[in-house]
Amino acid sequence: MDQALLVFITVAEKKNFTRAAEELHMTQPAVSQYIQMLERNAGTKLLDRSSKYVQLNKAGEIVYHHAKEIVGLYSRMQYLxxxxxxxxxxxxxxxxxxxxxxxxxxxxxxxxxxxxxxxxxxxxxxxxxxxxxxxxxxxxxxxxxxxxxxxxxxxxxxxxEDLMDVMVSSAHRLAGQEPVAITDLAEETWIVRESGSGTRDAVESMFARLGFRPRSFMEFGSNQLIKESVEAGLGITLLSRWAVRKEIALGTLKRLHVQGTPVARxxxxxxxxxxxxxxxxxxxxxxxxxxxxxxxx
Missing domain, CATH: 3.40.190.10 (Periplasmic binding protein-like II)
Known part of the structure; x- marks a missing residue:
């Protein structure tokens, strides 16, 4: 493995030459020499230095990204x-x-x-x-x-396969209705995952398939935060049955029976x-x- 790349990655992640040297069990001058050698080979500076920390510049970000991939490939080769x-x-x-x-x-x-x-x-x-x-x-x-x-x-x-249901707080006004109309869902605030999430993709597909768009959204980055928010009455959501097993058993969340659900993915x-x-x-x-x-x- 190219030791200079490993040293560079460690410095970039620790943002400090001293901490990188400790992590690598090397002296700080040795770490500096590896970074200088890598910068000479690259033909440009890779790190912006201050008295307190170092950070990647634009060239450094490119080298860091590819260095991580190279080191990962080398380790993978060795394990193979x-x-x-x-x-x-x-x-x-x-x-x-x-x-x-x-x-x-x-x-x-x-x-x-x-x-x-x-x-x-x-x-x-x-x-x-x-x-x-x-x-x-x-x-x-x-x-x-x-x-x-x-x-x-x-x-x-x-x-x-995974199955997903529309979930509400057990105290929500829709919790006792069966079945629930699509128009009722459209009036609710929906708590959804961020873009790039498979759960968000499933929600968007359901909206398109059922032909409605909610009046308002709240976007959160974790299923746990979404569950807590729905339990608190902030809105409704679509979640996997795996994610809500405990809440269903405890009675804090309730599935809604809506035409076209559960959503299969x-x-x-x-x-x-x-x-x-x-x-x-x-x-x-x-x-x-x-x-x-x-x-x-």
Missing amino acids: VDDLLHKATGPLAIGASYTFGEYVLPRIIARLQEQYPLIQPAITIGNTKDISEGVAGSEFEIGIVEGEFPHEKLHIEPFA RFYLITPATKFHTRAADVFRELLLLDRASIPL
């Missing part, structure tokens, strides 16, 4: 070589969008650890767009998302578009596909 021994070991970087990552993935990881204790999973939760770009950029070896994000560097396959498994995958990624994928029979609701 190690996997010729057919042992499922080592780190496994998994990216998952919020619904699957928060409500389904934990029990699958528990099964993975039971069967393959030498695998070290590291999980990142984000929206569909972020996770897909992370897999394409070699930040994650495998991703699970709730919406399609076509990309030439990705292999995308649907593997399970798919969970997608995304991997780099290459025939080479680590043994850890392969066994996780196999476990995920074996477990999918229990995922649909």
Whole structure:
């Protein structure tokens, strides 16, 4: 691996030469020499320096982005070589969008650890767009998302179905109505996820299919915040049945029976578009596909 790239990445993330040196178990002059060498090779300064911190300039941002990808590819290459021994070991970087990552993935990881204790999973939760770009950029070896994000560097396959319902507080005026008219839904404030989220895509598709547009929106970046807000009576929402199981059991949220719901969508498994995958990624994928029979609701 190019040590200069690793040093540069660490300095950029720590924003400080001293902290980067401590992280890398190097002297500060050695760190400075690597940065100077990289800047000479690039033909330009990559960092803006002050007495308190350093930060990337425009050229540095370009180098940092590609350096992360290069280092990730090198690590992946090494694990693939190690996997010729057919042992499922080592780190496994998994990216998952919020619904699957928060409500389904934990029990699958528990099964993975039971069967393959030498695998070290590291999980990142984000929206569909972020996770897909992370897999394409070699930040994650495998991703699970709730919406399609076509990309030439990705292999995308649907593997399970998710069902989504319109949810309200149990004290909401519509909670006792059955069925609920579309016109009633249009008058409500809808609490929705941010753009780039698979849940937001599902909401927008439902609006188009049912032929209405709500009078007002509130946009939040997490399912938990949306649930808390709906419970507080701030509005209504569309969420996966996985996300609201506890609230339904506790009686704090209630499903509305609306024509055209529940909304069905798919969970997608995304991997780099290459025939080479680590043994850890392969066994996780196999476990995920074996477990999918229990995922649909």
